[in-house]
Amino acid sequence: MKKCELYLLRFDPILKEKVWGGKKLKQLFNKNSPSDETGESWEISDVEGSGSIVSNGKFKGRSLKWLMEEYNTRLVGEKVFDRFGTKFPLLIKFIDAAENLSVQLHPNDEIAQKRHNSFGKTEMWYIMQADKDAELILGFKEVLTEQKYIKLVETNKLLSALNSERVQVGDSFIIKPGLVHAIGAGVVLAEIQQTSDITYRIYDWDRTSDSGEKRELHTDLALEAIDLSKNRDFRINFDLKPNQSSEIITTRYFKTNIIQLESTVKRDYSSRDSFVILMGVEGEAIVKHGDNREVLKQGESILIPAEIHEITIEGINSKILEVSL
Structure with missing residues (x-):
């Protein structure tokens, strides 16, 4: 029996409370959270224990995992399915940092596979809202030796070596494995990343829980994975053209374009052997x-199955991230 035709798929947001989370996902994007410490909205996820559930159409209530198993190549494309099987390869989020996130880094594929049987974590950020003077921590001010890095950690002076970057709406960044980073207080962003939840925390602003305990740090795990160079290739420069899909970045893990809508745009995906995700950012x-x-409103996402080759997008003064493999 022929399977049902696929359609434009939406999913229930998976809201994550965080010690650094705030109210903006509710205030800006109308996310249905009872908490004032909502840090993340996982829009499309195949992470174990946090899998997405369809919220619209005839597959409402079905899981992304079920779709992957039932529709595989029709959902994600032949090349994507050959590479990843029934594991959806991307995790799509919106993040609100009311306070600074922990300073952290992520392992590459090799280390993540060896230690955690997981993908590594390459991610991209697009700034959607930023308070005055809001910053990100990205890399180090200067090249460090392993010995100097360890001493900074042991003497609680790591912050003095970290590089900060002021941000504004529309800024984009690529966060490669090993890059030390943290989202600063007052930043809301869209995040595109490999399907992985592996994070090595190396500094947490001396925060304590209600019981007075500090969150665990992963100093030893981070040593093999950390990039101690003076890395400055994280900021992405791109051109924005009205009513066109303009490339932001292409990596081996994802390709992200941005569409600035001033009227109607037709998109032809027939040459792509991949799903497409649309993220409303303005x-x-x-x-x-x-x-x-x-x-598609700001702070919402839609998954376009690989078997859908043409769509039309209508809007004025809107921006959409267009993500594929």
Whole structure:
């Protein structure tokens, strides 16, 4: 029996409380959270224990995992399925940092596979809102030896060696494995990353829990994975052209474009052997495929299956991230 046709898929946001989370995911994006410490909205996830559930259409209530197993190449494309099997390869988030996140880094594929049987974690950030003077921590001010790094950690002076970057709406960054980083207080961003939840925390602002305990640090695990160079290739420069899909970055893990909508844009995906994810980062748009019509607001996401080759997007003064493999 022929399987049902796929359509523009939406998923229930998976909201994550964090010690550094705030109210902006509710205030800006109308996320349905009872908490004032909501740090992350996982929009599309195949992470074990936090898998996405379809929220619209005939597959409402079905899991992303079920879709992967039932529709595989029709959902993600032949090349993607050959590479990743039934594991959806990307994790899509919106993040609100009311306070500074921990200073952290992520392992590459080799280390993550060896230690955690997981993908590594390459990620990309797009700044959606930033308070005045808001910053990110990205890398070190100067090259460090392993011995100097360890001494900074042991003497609680790591902050003095960290590089900070002021940010504003529209800034984009690539966070490669090993790069020390932290999202600063007052930043809301869209995050595209490999399907991985492996993080090595190396500094946490001396925060303590209600019981007075500090969160665990991963100093020893981080040593093999950390980049101690004076890395400055994290800021992404790109051109923004009205009513066109403009490339932000292409990596071996994902390709991210941005569409600045001033009217109607038609997108032809017939040459892509991949799913496409649309993330609303500014304004509001209408996404259409045949009789299928979905409104995409800021802070929302839509998964376009690989078997859908053409869509139309209508909007004015809107920006959408367009993500694929």
